[in-house]
Amino acid sequence: MRTQVGIVGAGPAGLMLSHLLHLAGIDSIVIENRSRAYCEARVRAGLMENWVAQLLIDTGVGERLNREAMVHDGIYVAFGGEARHIDFHKLIGKRVYIYDQKEVVTDLIAKRLGDGGQILFEVEDTSIHDFDGGRPKIRFRHGGAAQEIECDFIAGCDGFHGICRPSIPASAWRGYDRVYPFGWLGVLTESPPPEDELIYCFHERGFALFSMRGPQVSRLYIQVPPEEDADKWSDAQIWGELETRLGGVRPLKRGKILQKGVTPMRSYVTEPMQHGRLFLAGDAAHIVPPTGAKGMNLAIADVRVLSRAFEAHYKSGGEALLKDYSRTALNRVWKGQRFSWWMTQMLHRHSDEIDFDTKRQIAEIDYVTGSVAAMTSLAENYAGLPME
Numbered sequence: 001m002r003t004q005v006g007i008v009g010a011g012p013a014g015l016m017l018s019h020l021l022h023l024a025g026i027d028s029i030v031i032e033n034r035s036r037a038y039c040e041a042r043v044r045a046g047l048m049e050n051w052v053a054q055l056l057i058d059t060g061v062g063e064r065l066n067r068e069a070m071v072h073d074g075i076y077v078a079f080g081g082e083a084r085h086i087d088f089h090k091l092i093g094k095r096v097y098i099y100d101q102k103e104v105v106t107d108l109i110a111k112r113l114g115d116g117g118q119i120l121f122e123v124e125d126t127s128i129h130d131f132d133g134g135r136p137k138i139r140f141r142h143g144g145a146a147q148e149i150e151c152d153f154i155a156g157c158d159g160f161h162g163i164c165r166p167s168i169p170a171s172a173w174r175g176y177d178r179v180y181p182f183g184w185l186g187v188l189t190e191s192p193p194p195e196d197e198l199i200y201c202f203h204e205r206g207f208a209l210f211s212m213r214g215p216q217v218s219r220l221y222i223q224v225p226p227e228e229d230a231d232k233w234s235d236a237q238i239w240g241e242l243e244t245r246l247g248g249v250r251p252l253k254r255g256k257i258l259q260k261g262v263t264p265m266r267s268y269v270t271e272p273m274q275h276g277r278l279f280l281a282g283d284a285a286h287i288v289p290p291t292g293a294k295g296m297n298l299a300i301a302d303v304r305v306l307s308r309a310f311e312a313h314y315k316s317g318g319e320a321l322l323k324d325y326s327r328t329a330l331n332r333v334w335k336g337q338r339f340s341w342w343m344t345q346m347l348h349r350h351s352d353e354i355d356f357d358t359k360r361q362i363a364e365i366d367y368v369t370g371s372v373a374a375m376t377s378l379a380e381n382y383a384g385l386p387m388e
Helices: 010-022 036-041 050-058 063-067 090-091 101-114 237-246 295-316 325-347 356-368 372-383
Strands: 001-007 026-031 069-073 074-079 082-088 096-098 116-120 126-129 137-142 145-156 174-190 198-203 208-214 217-224 256-271 278-280
Touching: 001 010, 001 198, 001 295, 026 101, 026 137, 026 145, 050 063, 050 069, 050 096, 050 295, 063 101, 074 090, 074 356, 082 090, 082 372, 090 116, 090 237, 090 372, 096 137, 096 208, 116 198, 126 372, 145 295, 208 237, 208 356, 217 237, 256 325, 295 325, 325 372, 356 372
Parallel strands: 001 026, 001 145, 026 116, 074 198, 145 278
Antiparallel strands: 069 096, 074 082, 126 137, 137 145, 174 217, 174 256, 198 208, 208 217
């Protein structure tokens, strides 16, 4: 097979890149080791920055988003028995959208296949070759047969545990890493969320987040040790801890718990995000703790930058945007990392004692939720920094 851009990974980054390239008249083939059903069912983060939702709408993938997304003006931060509202729309004129990542993937797959795009699911033994030269290749097995894609460029959109980043010589890149001393026990429940917008809770027993996937489906999280076994938590224990950490600021209606699992918290950045004719995007290049809701948004930002670089190359032969991809993308990535770290350190308990840092955190939360300047800064970062 022959294409212009070979894309490894059919998550939001890989699919959106393929879609944007199609709109620019550039051919691509996407390969994915999971099944289509798995990709369309995997529950992940669901909060979109203002510009990401608009990009999907503007590029023809927003019909269901427009119809089904929950649009939020801001968030609540709860501590000390009260919930304070930070109104993004009033502060900066922007909103955020709640639309599950699996729905984004579902929409993009349907759009790519409807436009005649190639997505090969359930591939095996994927490897990438010759990306230091002019004829990169992707080799894999599909349907029991060995296959190869020859391409001009490879986009590694295959996630943190994918094969693309480790294929770069170890001397050519560096990983910046931070592992946090806690994780999130997350549950998906058949119950209405306690508020129309997200509630971030700082409590003496630890952090909690009350989010949603729809009017009758909640996504709820509590801070736990990173090695915690989710199966040791009964449904009654989970609901009791959620009620405690909500602190009585809203009533909490219980329902059936559909899924539960523990997600360790980590920050990671690869520099540079490119080597030869291989370009990394999304979780293949960086991951963030979910506190700042930046994961999918940074991935879409990466491929927006990368698609424009490919477009400039194919239209005029220009190499400047391709050579500058890492610098451009990392400028936003590090701002997203800073914000995610800041939200994480501010809202999580770092000690079982009421110590100096705990008192400092309470003062910081009080300031951030009481100062117009501080709330504006949070709103700018949360709803999405400008892309230009």
